[in-house]
Amino acid sequence: MLALALASKRRPAELVEAIAAVDLLQGAIPSEAKLAESFERLATNGLVCAEEGRFTLSAASQAIVTGLPKKADTAERIFEVRQRLAAHVAQGEQGAAVPTVEQLNAAILAHRASGQGAGQNLLMPKPKTVETERKRAGHWRKPASAARRRKG
Secondary structure, three states: HHHHHHHOOOEEHHHHHHHHHHHHHOOOOOOOOHHHHHHHHHHHHHEEEEEEEEEEEEEHHHHHOOOOOOOOOHHHHHHHHHHHHHHOOOOOOOOOOOOOOHHHHHHHHHHHHHHOOOOOOOOOOOOHHHHHHHHHHHHHOOOOHHOOOOOO
């Protein structure tokens, strides 16, 4: 659920984008069967919506993900989401379009192929260079002479 929240932040995510988010959060991609089971559990409990082959979180799952600690590491966030999911009460059985194992396999292969080519995972944070660190450090500091002057 956390990976889908990351992938579908601004618009519903394609399956490849959801796989990329899982890879980013966990450092590895689980098997197709495990991913299919996860999607099915989330959809059955009304936590995932599918529209035109793209997936997004429902209003109930948005409420679960909202307010997670921003400075917590991934393990702490996953623990918090699991705690909130345990307290979640489903509003009855709901059916949603769940991706098949074949679709998940194709998305995993597409994600792996994009990592080997010239493209990059857009969900990965960009490394900071020395120049950007110098620019950032210089913007918020006042010159020493300005600190000594007083208005009179």
